[in-house]
Amino acid sequence: MTELTLAICIMLEAGGEKGLDPKAAVASVIWNNGKGNPSKMLKYATSGKLTGWARRHEDATWLPSMWSDTAEGSWAECRALAMCMVRGRFIPNVQSNMFYNPSMCVPDWADQLTGIRKIGAHIFGEIKKSKKSKRK
Numbered sequence: 001m002t003e004l005t006l007a008i009c010i011m012l013e014a015g016g017e018k019g020l021d022p023k024a025a026v027a028s029v030i031w032n033n034g035k036g037n038p039s040k041m042l043k044y045a046t047s048g049k050l051t052g053w054a055r056r057h058e059d060a061t062w063l064p065s066m067w068s069d070t071a072e073g074s075w076a077e078c079r080a081l082a083m084c085m086v087r088g089r090f091i092p093n094v095q096s097n098m099f100y101n102p103s104m105c106v107p108d109w110a111d112q113l114t115g116i117r118k119i120g121a122h123i124f125g126e127i128k129k130s131k132k133s134k135r136k
Contacts, residue, residue, distance in 0.1 A: 002039070002041075002086055003079075003083055003085075005042055005046065006045055006081075006082035006086065007081070007082035007083075009026075010023050010030070010078040011074065013026045013122075014026045014120060014121075014122065015078060016074070018120070020077050021120065022119050023074070023081055024081060024092075025094045025096070025099070026050075026099065027090065028092035028093055029096055029099050030044055030050075030085070031092050032092060032096065032097050033049075038085070041086075093119075094119070095126065096115065096117070096124035097129075098126065099122045099123060101121050103121060113126065114126050
């Protein structure tokens with residue numbers, strides 16, 4: 001189930017983009033946030049932080065297009081990426097922990113991104129996470 005859910009998340013975010021790089025970059029953000037751990041990747045991917053997942057996972061009307069002739073290759077790429085992620089064979093193509101599609105939205109944290117890189121329709125970058133102070 002983890003593999004299928006990750007594949008769907010990647011497809012929802014970048015399935016419409018040409019080539020493997022945009023899909024691999026989305027997979028990389030999921031991988032980086034989940035630190036390569038399948039259950040942590042799944043938790044991140046379904047947390048609502050991925051806009052495609054947050055907008056469309058409850059609306060099944062997009063499902064038929066996933067298996068259309070034109071989307072078949074894209075879906076196969078998403079499934080292959082998810083399989084590599086779950087099996088620990090994935091190598092991220094970006095070191096980013098955040099991304100967004102500027103044609104869809106510009107999040108309030110966009111100006112905090114460092115190491116910005118555009119891949120396909122998405123902007124990738126990193127936001128340094130503040131370390132919480134430990135109380136004694």
